[in-house]
Amino acid sequence: MANDRKVRVAIIGLGFGAEFIPIYQKHPHAKMFAICQRNREKLNQIGDAFGVAKRYTNYEDVLNDPDVDAVHINTPIPDHAPMSIAGLKAKKHVACTVPAATSVAECRKIVEAQKKARRNYMMMETVVYSREFLYVKELLQTGVLGRIQFLRGSHQQEMAGWPGYWEGLPPMHYATHCVSPCLCLAGKLAESVVCHGSGRISPKLTRKYGSPFAIETATIKLKNSNVACEVTRSLFETARQYRESFDVYAD
Structure with missing residues (x-):
């Protein structure tokens, strides 16, 4: 990823996660690139409201998109660690809402995945x-x-x-x-x-x-x-x- 262009972000989960869309849209170094939500009706409702054209209902499809630089995970707690690890393995930068994990084993797997991927990981503590x-x-x-x-x-x-x-x-x-x-x-x-x-x-x-x-x-x-x-x-x-x-x- 070139240093002279904006980071293209995909938000995963549009409950609490939808609140971050206007923040990324206003950030000088970020591009609000894609959103992901299993419920297509909700996906389109939020996408239309904020003018986000790129929309996914499947997380794997987001990870397979070469134009996505970073994923911001806002899903239920049990999904945080598995989705963070999958994102790092897909060579994406990962930001995840708290908690990062609910076991020591999951925490260690996230650290290992980050080191192997050589991508940034951030637990989004507010x-x-x-x-x-x-x-x-x-x-x-x-x-x-x-x-x-x-x-x-x-x-x-x-x-x-x-x-x-x-x-x-x-x-x-x-x-x-x-x-x-x-x-x-x-x-x-x-x-x-x-x-x-x-x-x-x-x-x-x-x-x-x-x-x-x-x-x-x-x-x-x-x-x-x-x-x-x-x-x-x-x-x-x-x-x-x-x-x-x-x-x-x-x-």
């Missing part, structure tokens, strides 16, 4: 591009904040009524919104994690994943750092206002 995060990051970089002593993240959200694959999802399978600000501000990788489950969700919610916990909380030891992090996540049957938050303790 919190680290929020106004609040960027403000705190600036305070840290300019020295106003001082030394970080401790970091805490929290994401509380009731997911009842969402698509079926969410039902009973273990909280830490979707914890990127509270983990990412902590790790990014610390500028370190996690070396070890200790996680505890608390409370119980209804038996009907445990059938899919076998996880009984209403809340999961984890402490993170950072590599080559004397700072620790704590993150807490809930998805079902926890009476709490919706929030995605992070706290920074400094001197």
Whole structure:
């Protein structure tokens, strides 16, 4: 791909994914090239609304299109890792909504595929591009904040009524919104994690994943750092206002 032309992007999944179409259309270095959705009626509705001519109902057809440089995956969680790996194997750059995967094995396969393909992969975490995060990051970089002593993240959200694959999802399978600000501000990788489950969700919610916990909380030891992090996540049957938050303790 030449460096003097725009990156031709295909968006996969047009639920939440449709919100990115005007962003790519306005980006000076991107071309909103193609969209992909299994439901043809929805595909054409969104394609007509945003003026996107290239449309697919099959992901494999997108990967076989030599004019597609990058795919942006916005599909259900179970599809994230397999579709990311397939995209990398097809020599496409890959951006994927969170979470990237739900197992260590899937994460390793994504890393291996990226190294072999020598293409860019990005987990599209949103919190680290929020106004609040960027403000705190600036305070840290300019020295106003001082030394970080401790970091805490929290994401509380009731997911009842969402698509079926969410039902009973273990909280830490979707914890990127509270983990990412902590790790990014610390500028370190996690070396070890200790996680505890608390409370119980209804038996009907445990059938899919076998996880009984209403809340999961984890402490993170950072590599080559004397700072620790704590993150807490809930998805079902926890009476709490919706929030995605992070706290920074400094001197």
